[in-house]
Amino acid sequence: MEIQVRQGDTLWYYANTFNVPLSLLIDSNPSIIPSSLNISQTVKIPGYRSYSYQIQSGDTFHKIAAANQTSLDNLLLLNPSIKPTLLQVGETIQIPERVTKPVVNGNQPYDFQVLSHHLNQLYELYPFIRRETIGKSVMGKDLVELQIGCGPKVVHWNGSFHANEWITTAIIMEFLNTYLLSLTNRETILGRDTNPFYSEVTLSIVPMVDPDGVNLVLNGPPEGEFGERALRINNGSTDFSGWKANIMGVDLNKQYPAKWELEAARKPTEPSHRDFPGYQPLTEPESIAMAELAEARSFEKILPFHTQGEVIYWGYEGLEPPIAKEIVYEFARVSGYEPIQFVDSYTGYKDWFIKVWQRPGYTIELGNGVNPLPLSQFNKIYQQSVGIFLASMYM
Incomplete structure (x- = not known):
């Protein structure tokens, strides 16, 4: 106004x-x-x-x-x-x-168009949001980063690194709207005053890392060469529910130089609906944009949100700092999720972040079941994750 x-x-x-x-x-x-x-x-x-x-x-x-x-x-x-x-x-x-009620309704099929509509509404109502286009997807969609707050502690959240895990974007956007309402109306979330966070924390949020892939899963193949290519990779099937990759068939969360050669040797060797790490690290515009963002922002900690398993992965080769354990146990306390330090899977954004900066990084696997998780789980997942969002700011 x-x-x-x-x-x-x-x-x-x-x-x-x-x-x-x-x-x-x-x-x-x-x-x-x-x-x-x-x-x-x-x-x-x-x-x-x-x-x-x-x-x-x-x-x-x-x-x-x-x-x-x-x-x-x-x-x-x-x-x-x-x-x-x-x-x-x-x-x-x-x-x-x-404005006392949210404009974001995350409990719906959450594609790039829905995200863009909600972002425009939030920009209009909350002009203190800073926004930056950090890159473009393969098909030219804006990769949007939001920044909220002015504190020295820079905390990063992201969602939809994997296409059929699009519900993570919806969960992030639902909480973001709740946080904005709490700031402007001086209200608490779970009894916690959030206004101090604004001066203590700068939130960096990339709500949808893979917009082309999300749209492919939810809306089917686009017309033209990208859609035709995706259909070939998917063996002609129009069911893209199992698709984790970007539109080129590259798994964006297996693109980072953290034991990349090990993963490449045991994963698909050509474009696939999932797990293909590319022909070399950091070839895709989406993964490059996220790497450049981490280098530019000097994050204190990162929280990539994925599905599924109700677990939190928090280690890489023992390079994570001692405070990482204290933080993950707080995440576990407020969510009921199980913390797992090491797992035989590498090349993820969290792995690379810990390797390069030796700072806390957490891959948070929301919900339980088979991806894409049904919207019937939305409310449960949201309630489990609210405490994690808050704890990432106060820990």
């Missing part, structure tokens, strides 16, 4: 009259110098939207403000050209509305 600056207004006043944290207001308006607002300058108010209302007989601004649980001055801020003493029946005004 946008308002126009008046003589004598300050961001501190807006934060108080709309009851939103000043830090969120400042970060929602990065081009504005807080100490020198200019009259008629546009200011974005996070966590609010407006709707149109037609003046009825007997209406006054006082009555309208009271009926809509807003202040008279908030109403005036949103309608600078309206003269309150000269309201005309049929005249249209804007009424501010605090």
Whole structure:
């Protein structure tokens, strides 16, 4: 929601009259110098939207403000050209509305189009979200990173490294919306005040690493050469439910130089619906973008979300730091998931991250069953994972 600056207004006043944290207001308006607002300058108010209302007989601004649980001055801020003493029946005004309910519904087939729609809604409501396109998929879809917060501790989450694990994106987006609501409305999550996280933590989120693959699993092969190639790799079958790879048949989570040669020797040697690590490490644009992101951001810890198994993998060759064990046991406590330090599988994003930086990395396997997990598990998975999201910020 946008308002126009008046003589004598300050961001501190807006934060108080709309009851939103000043830090969120400042970060929602990065081009504005807080100490020198200019009259008629546009200011974005996070966590609010407006709707149109037609003046009825007997209406006054006082009555309208009271009926809509807003202040008279908030109403005036949103309608600078309206003269309150000269309201005309049929005249249209804007009424501010605090957003208290989520706009993201993760409990649905969650393809790239659904993700893009939800991201656009969140950008509009929460302009303190910083967004960056970190690369393009094989088919040219934007690989989007979101950043939230301004703290020195940089924590990374990602989902849908594997195409038929798209429910991980839906879970991340559901929690993200809950977190944004808690920040703007000063509410707790599981009894924990989240506002300190904003100044302590910078969240880096790539909600969908493999958008081409996710769309292939959910919507079938696209027209043209990419779809034809995928059908050939899939032996002509239009059932792509078992497809883990990107559109080129490369498993993006087997693309990283952490015992890559060992994995390549025992995995498919040509493009496949799953497990083909490529002809060499870091050949695919999606895996390259994620590697470059880690190098650019200096993450304190990473949490790639996968399915399935209700386990958390947290080690690589003993290179993980001692704090990694303390963190994973907190993840296990709040989720009920089993921590597993070592497993005979390599070349993953988590493995490479631990190898290069010796910092905590966790592959979190949500849910149980056969991928793609059914949406009937969505609510259970979400409840199991909320504590992990929170703990990744406070640990």
